[in-house]
Amino acid sequence: MDPSVSEDFRNYLIKVRDFVQKELDPIHMAVEREAEIPEDVVEKMRRLGLFGLSISKTYGGLGLTTLEEVLIYEEITQTNACYRSRIGTSNGIGSMGILYDGTEEQRRHYLPRVASGEWTAAFALTEPDAGSDAANISTRAVLDGDCWVLNGTKQFITNADTAHVFTTIAVTDEVKKTSGGVTAFIVEQGMAGFSVGPADIKMGFKGSHTHELIFKDCRVPRENVIGGMERVGQGFKTAMRVLDKGRLTIGACAVGASQKVLDLCVDRVRQKLAFGTPKADMQSVQFALADMATQIYAARQMLYNTARRKDEGQNVTHEASMVKVFCTEMASRIADKAMDIFEEDGILTSSRIEMFLRDVRLYRIYEGTSEIQRIIISRHLLNKKRE
Numbered sequence: 001m002d003p004s005v006s007e008d009f010r011n012y013l014i015k016v017r018d019f020v021q022k023e024l025d026p027i028h029m030a031v032e033r034e035a036e037i038p039e040d041v042v043e044k045m046r047r048l049g050l051f052g053l054s055i056s057k058t059y060g061g062l063g064l065t066t067l068e069e070v071l072i073y074e075e076i077t078q079t080n081a082c083y084r085s086r087i088g089t090s091n092g093i094g095s096m097g098i099l100y101d102g103t104e105e106q107r108r109h110y111l112p113r114v115a116s117g118e119w120t121a122a123f124a125l126t127e128p129d130a131g132s133d134a135a136n137i138s139t140r141a142v143l144d145g146d147c148w149v150l151n152g153t154k155q156f157i158t159n160a161d162t163a164h165v166f167t168t169i170a171v172t173d174e175v176k177k178t179s180g181g182v183t184a185f186i187v188e189q190g191m192a193g194f195s196v197g198p199a200d201i202k203m204g205f206k207g208s209h210t211h212e213l214i215f216k217d218c219r220v221p222r223e224n225v226i227g228g229m230e231r232v233g234q235g236f237k238t239a240m241r242v243l244d245k246g247r248l249t250i251g252a253c254a255v256g257a258s259q260k261v262l263d264l265c266v267d268r269v270r271q272k273l274a275f276g277t278p279k280a281d282m283q284s285v286q287f288a289l290a291d292m293a294t295q296i297y298a299a300r301q302m303l304y305n306t307a308r309r310k311d312e313g314q315n316v317t318h319e320a321s322m323v324k325v326f327c328t329e330m331a332s333r334i335a336d337k338a339m340d341i342f343e344e345d346g347i348l349t350s351s352r353i354e355m356f357l358r359d360v361r362l363y364r365i366y367e368g369t370s371e372i373q374r375i376i377i378s379r380h381l382l383n384k385k386r387e
């Protein structure tokens with residue numbers, strides 16, 4: 001346990017660990033098979049405060065620091081990744097725009113409901129022709145009397161089926177685009193002209209659903225511009241700030257999954273015989289485990305260090321990109337190596353390894369692919385003045 005965290009937080013983390021082991025992990029296979037987290041389990045997640053980890057206490061959340069949030073995610077991702085996804089948008093991309101840039105009225109209206117889990121918050125930026133190139137979004141919003149009228153399509157929107165609140169990014173000035181022509185809106189489920197398409201059938205995160213969103217003359221009240229009418233045109237900044245935070249939490253998910261995979265490998269080689277002795281006696285296996293543990297140790301240190309620095313108010317943009325790219329690529333290497341260690345049993349769902357292998361691949365895509373993280377890091381290096 002990191003020595004800098006409080007006693008209260010330690011107790012909370014123990015509760016979460018217990019919940020993961022007793023309630024979430026035993027049903028991880030059923031959740032995978034049914035591609036659904038049972039509602040009674042979601043209700044227990046609500047009661048444990050998991051939907052309000054990062055929302056400040058003023059608005060009903062737990063107000064955890066970045067480091068504390070990272071530690072919670074490391075626990076939750078040691079089982080099926082979709083549990084974290086279910087709470088991830090409410091704690092991150094779905095609500096942070098309102099927390100950072102919303103008006104006081106918006107914060108008081110939406111955040112307590114999101115923090116309690118009554119409402120799930122989602123984030124809608126990606127479009128068929130605008131993923132990494134987020135500046136290329138084509139969803140349009142035009143002011144018409146008291147409402148903005150939105151037209152366009154978003155895709156891969158996590159938790160769209162359960163969300164009530166969607167932080168939605170749209171173009172409000174074609175000429176200015178990302179320099180003052182993109183605006184963030186709060187769209188609510190049920191608004192006229194807004195609909196959610198069928199769930200995508202994905203290789204991983206089966207119990208967490210992504211969907212297309214369709215805006216067809218969707219009328220959104222003026223007061224639903226995040227930050228009010230004076231923040232019209234500032235939505236790209238909001239979106240980038242929100243995504244910045246996510247890089248550390250996804251790093252934590254990758255570390256949690258990697259730790260679980262290593263633990264499974266250690267158990268496996270202690271039990272499995274090869275040439276009449278436990279596989280654990282083979283030096284090639286011992287070295288593979290040592291390499292996994294060393295990588296996880298390195299990843300964890302960079303993750304905690306960057307989280308601590310962020311909590312101190314330092315700018316960690318490029319370090320957060322390093323954390324995301326290093327931790328998520330490490331998780332793929334570790335899950336791949338685990339397939340070697342488990343041999344043919346690794347392909348069986350009962351081994352859990354094939355699920356981790358599929359799931360951790362997704363961490364390298366969303367909230368900025370590995371290539372985009374490398375662009376951020378290299379830009380920082382090349383733009384830095386010589387000291």
Ligand SMILES: Cc1cc2nc3c(=O)[nH]c(=O)nc-3n(C[C@H](O)[C@H](O)[C@H](O)COP(=O)(O)OP(=O)(O)OC[C@H]3O[C@@H](n4cnc5c(N)ncnc54)[C@H](O)[C@@H]3O)c2cc1C
Binds near residue numbers: 089126128156
């Ligand atoms: C599980 C999951 C959940 C998601 N949830 C959400 C959500 O809730 N809300 C939301 O808005 N979006 C969400 N997304 C979408 C996600 O953010 C995008 O998939 C991601 O940004 C990549 O965009 P793209 O898929 O359009 O790929 P593209 O941008 O088309 O990229 C394709 C490939 O080209 C590479 N590439 C792109 N540009 C460059 C470049 N300049 N230099 C080098 N290589 C480059 C990319 O790294 C990638 O390998 C989710 C995606 C997944 C997989």
